[in-house]
Amino acid sequence: MAKNIIIIGGGPAGMEASARLDALGYTVFLVEKEKALGGHLARWDRLFPEGKPAGPVLDSLVGNLGNTKVLLESDVLSLNRLGDSFRISLSSGVSVIADAVLLTTGFDLFEASKKEEYGYGIYDHVVTNADVEEFFRTGGDPRIDNPQRIGLVHCVGSRDEKAGCRNCSKVCCATAVKQACELKAKFPAATVYCFYMDLRMFGRGYEDLYLKAQKEYGIRFIRGRVSEVSERIDKTLQIKAEDTLSSTPLRVTLDLLVLMAGMRPSREGTKVAKMIHLATGDDGFLSSLDGFGGMQATSIPGLFVAGAATGPKTLPDTIAEARAAASLIHEYLQKS
Amino acid sequence: MTPFYILQTDVPEVIDRIPGAYDHFILPYCAGIIFCLCWLGVGLVRVIANLSSSDRKALLLSFVNPVLIWKNLKDIFCDCLLHTKIWKRKPLLGFMHSAIAFGWFLLIVLGHLEVWLFAPRHLYLDNGSLFYPIFYRYFIWMNPGHTTLRGSLFFFLMDLCLLYVLAGIGLAIFKRFRSRLLGMKHTTKPSLMDRVALYSLWGIFPFRLLAESFTADLAGGSFLTLPANALLRFLFGDNLHFMPWWWAYSIVLGLFFVSLPFSRYMHILTEPLLILLRNAGIKVRHPRKGYAEAEIYACSSCGLCLDACPMNVQKKNLRFSSVYFIRFLRRHNEKKVNRIADKCLQCGKCLALCPVGVDSPAIRRRQRAAYNDRLAFDYSALKAPVPGGVSGAPVAGGGTPAPAGGKVMYFAGCMSHLTPRIIKAVLEVFRKAGEDFVFADENGGLCCGRPLLLAGKDRAAKTVIEANRKMIMESGCTTLVLSCPICLKVFKEEYKLQGIEVLHYTEYMDRLVAEGRLTLRKGEGSFVYHDPCELGRGCGIYDAPRRLVEGVGQLCKAEKEGDESVCCGGSLGSLTLSYDDRKRITAGALDNLLVNHPDRIVTACPLCLKTFSDASSDVPVVDIAELVAESTARV
Structure with missing residues (x-):
């Protein structure tokens, strides 16, 4: 008899794990609160480091789902243990009893309006990294109006204890450099600045992207945080920052400011974790058994985690974790 | 029947019962009070000596200023005796304090008055003025049948005051065990000397009641002591057991005065000094000496600041409260003092609630300055504009000249620049009211200096304050509107902007509404x-x-x-x-x-x-x- 598996979160991790477990012959229920699968990937235009379009990546993830039962627009109302199995009930009225549960609840983007000094939602020409992707995907955003001076601020809601976010969000450096190049390509006459604390270009091909940004695109990298932004009468933005390499204060006038919003624990994931009494770390992300061999397991037998639910991850990391989780769940269900 | 009032004046009302007006039992009390007075004298000299010469001059001048003399008298009477500040917030606690302080004060004054009226020669030092008025009831014998209305009135008043004090002591004993009922959630842990002084204080008045009751049939008494005397006579058969009680009374008094300088009860004697210094306009300059020393000893360690401190939502932070800060300062515990000084939020609630008015936030700032003010800082940019960077001196209104006539300047400050919705809203209100204004730091300005002062970096603060002050005075404005209260405080207190009215925007907008412009x-x-x-x-x-x-x-x-x-x-x-x-x-x-x-x-x-x-x-x-x-x- 085929065993049931519930996967909560229909982003890349959830889809990849569903595809693998479906291929192994399990009955997989993939729960997603939105109208469509894809998570943040569905709202992204191109992926670093090569700038590969996100669409085909998403399409292949969806295409591999096989017989997976996808439950869209479903909020989790309750999740609890029944002996060795789990019982979940959803806002759509469906309830399922399963032998294993995988949480792929991902992350939320930091609400950029919380860093009020950057003026997101207050000034006309301040956008986030997600807005830029949306702009490239759909082609229209009144805030991005042929800008000639563009600034990108790294670490908005990352490495910022005052904002309650101590962690590095891992992907924003590469995303910022990628978007800086894309904006320069779109508006060739523009001057583009990146304001960074440290550049963490750790992955394969990332350093090449960084060098290309400097040599080919002429992006100006300034090491220092932006302290405040004000809007002038002509709606241009005046930012104050410090160039910490030359120890000089700076004042720059810009037409567009892009905030690299970081990764925060997803609200849905925290809610579901509370239901099943899964601990969260000090940073708010879900706790896995350990950071090495037990990365996909949790303190609760039969409950597994994958992807950015346990902390900021790149897309390749997420997909790898989803596969690891699928193989671990298979092993667990074979034993029981 | 005893005549109600006797006109004959040649018959004495009071007769010395003890020849020579001396008994050994007064020695513990005398030793205590002499020790205490010497200690206080030295302390007073220390405080005065550690004031700066300008502060000493201000203190002297305050003694000849009629307004300040009146204020001093009023403050000492209201704060030290009646404890009106505590009354206002916690009536029962206020009653307790005023009963002990004012009641005791009345007992001393009335006691001396009684001696002055009936045995005036004992007010001279060589005739026992140190102890005679205190133990008056022991030394005299009322001439039966010759008690005047005047004498009876004193008997009545003294008993009344004693009852008043005893009621306060009763509440104090009750409070030690059940502080919550008197409106206090947390209370301080008393030190050893606090306990000695506390238990002696509790003992003084019950022993006094017993001692005076035992001698009430000889030396006179009223509604409290006379019935007690009858009861004691009934219990013991005669009234000649009074010696141990007078000894006990003298010993607890002596103990109290010896322990007083080392206990929290030092506040009783230091608070008047603090009031005099404060009313003379003296401010704290050093975290331990001079004015601060007066504040430290004036702290009654009551612990009202424990409930006031916002840090104390967590019990572990109780140790950072002002009362313990003052206690460690008093003990010269530098390590703890520094840690506590840095922790404080400077919200000022402990000062607002302090019945004595110990400005512990200011002492903490002095303590911070002891180290932080020595740190190096570099504001050379204020003098020479940085090429290609932010220009050093702030520019008023983005280069637009200040308009003539009703000149209003708006200074947003750093914190408002971090919350742009405030600036946006303030500017909108300015425009709607049709106000002609300049926006001083539209393109970035300088820190107002308050955060530096809070951190104890006085010299650095002075530098930015001077730069800002110059900019404002040169602008020719007559009203300065601020949107940040942090700026407001320092502009009002440190900037000395002659001829310029400094307003918070809430005051300014309130005025616009009153004038009908909004x-x-x-x-x-x-x-x-x-x-x-x-x-x-x-x-x-x-x-x-x-x-x-x-x-x-x-x-x-x-x-x-x-x-x-x-x-x-x-x-x-x-x-x-x-x-x-x-x-x-x-x-x-x-x-x-x-x-x-x-x-x-x-x-x-x-x-x-x-x-x-x-x-x-x-x-x-x-x-x-x-x-x-x-x-x-x-x-």
């Missing part, structure tokens, strides 16, 4: 107003913001507000408090605001706005400027 539309919403520390306790502005809020909606009350308002937790004052601790304080402050379920939280400080906005998930937080901007039509 009309507020009253809506449906209900609001709770959070008093920012620097605006309320710091600058005493409580009413103008409330009038504005009432103009646009319904104002509901917070649990604690006005000068008891709770710090939002975001204060720049603390140098070391962790973000986790701050979060708890913010959560506590929000609970305090939301007791009456308002629709929105309103505040008037960019820092409070930012702190609450991040923490309040259900109830939106707005600034008064936003509220006024959205409910104003141009007149």
Whole structure:
């Protein structure tokens, strides 16, 4: 008899794990609160480091789902243990009893309006990294109006204890450099600045992207945080920052400011974790058994985690974790 | 029958019972009081010697200024004897303090008056003036049948005062075990000497009652001592057991005076000195010497600041409260003192609630300055503009010259620049009121200096204050409007802007409404107003913001507000408090605001706005400027 598996979160991790477990012959229920699968990937235009379009990546993830039962627009109302199995009930009225549960609840983007000094939602020409992707995907955003001076601020809601976010969000450096190049390509006459604390270009091909940004695109990298932004009468933005390499204060006038919003624990994931009494770390992300061999397991037998639910991850990391989780769940269900 | 009043004056009313007016039992008391007086004398000289010469001059001048003499007398009477400040907040606690202080004071005064009237020669030092008035009832014998109305009146008054004090002592004993019932959640842990002094203080008046009761049939008494005398006679058969009680009375008095200088009860004698120094306009200059020493010994260690301190939402932070800061200062415990000094949020609530008025936030700033003011700083940029960078000196209104006539300058300050919605709203209100104004730091300005002062970096603060002051004085404005209470406080206290009126924008907008230049539309919403520390306790502005809020909606009350308002937790004052601790304080402050379920939280400080906005998930937080901007039509 085929065993049931519930996967909560229909982003890349959830889809990849569903595809693998479906291929192994399990009955997989993939729960997603939105109208469509894809998570943040569905709202992204191109992926670093090569700038590969996100669409085909998403399409292949969806295409591999096989017989997976996808439950869209479903909020989790309750999740609890029944002996060795789990019982979940959803806002759509469906309830399922399963032998294993995988949480792929991902992350939320930091609400950029919380860093009020950057003026997101207050000034006309301040956008986030997600807005830029949306702009490239759909082609229209009144805030991005042929800008000639563009600034990108790294670490908005990352490495910022005052904002309650101590962690590095891992992907924003590469995303910022990628978007800086894309904006320069779109508006060739523009001057583009990146304001960074440290550049963490750790992955394969990332350093090449960084060098290309400097040599080919002429992006100006300034090491220092932006302290405040004000809007002038002509709606241009005046930012104050410090160039910490030359120890000089700076004042720059810009037409567009892009905030690299970081990764925060997803609200849905925290809610579901509370239901099943899964601990969260000090940073708010879900706790896995350990950071090495037990990365996909949790303190609760039969409950597994994958992807950015346990902390900021790149897309390749997420997909790898989803596969690891699928193989671990298979092993667990074979034993029981 | 005893005649009610006797006209014959040749018969003495009072006869010396003890020849020579001396008995050994007075020795413990005399030793105690002499020790205590010597100690106090030395302490007084120390405090005065450690004042700067200008402060000493100010103190001397205050003694010949009739206004200050009157203020001194009034303050000493109200604060040291009646304890009106405690009465206002906690009546039962106030009664307890005034009963012990004022009651005891009356007993001493009336006792001396009695001696002056009936045995005046004993007011001279060689005739026992040190102890005779204290143990008067032991030394005299009332001439039976010759008691006058005057004498009876004193018997009655003395008994009445004794009862008054005993009631206070009774409450004090009760409070030691059940402090909550007198309105205190936390109370301090007494030290060893505190205990010695405390138990002797508890003993003094019951022993006095017993001693005077035993001799009441000889030396006279009234409604309290005479029945007690009859009861004792009934119990013991005769009334000749009085010696042990007079000894006991003298011993507890002696013990009390010996332990007094080393205990919290030193505040009884130091508080008048502190009042004199404060009224002379003297400020704290050193964290341990001079004025601070007077404050340290004037601290009664009552622990009212424990409940006041916003850090104490967590019990582990009780040790950072002002009372312990003062205690460790008194003991010269440098390590602990530094740690506690840096932790404080500088919200000033302990000062607002302190019955003695010990300005411990100011002492903490002095303590911080002892180290931080020596740190190097570099403001050379203020003199020479940085090429290609931010120009050094702030430019008024982005280069536009200040308009002639009713010249209003708006200075937003760093914190408002971090919360641009406030600036946007303030500018909108300016425009709607048709005000002709210059925006001083539109393109970035200098720090007002207050955060530096809070950190104890006095010299650095002075540098920026001078630069800002120069900019403002040269602008030719007559009114300066500020949107940040942190700036407001330092502009008012340190800038010395002659001829320029310094206003917070809530005062300014309140005035615009009163003058009819702004009309507020009253809506449906209900609001709770959070008093920012620097605006309320710091600058005493409580009413103008409330009038504005009432103009646009319904104002509901917070649990604690006005000068008891709770710090939002975001204060720049603390140098070391962790973000986790701050979060708890913010959560506590929000609970305090939301007791009456308002629709929105309103505040008037960019820092409070930012702190609450991040923490309040259900109830939106707005600034008064936003509220006024959205409910104003141009007149």
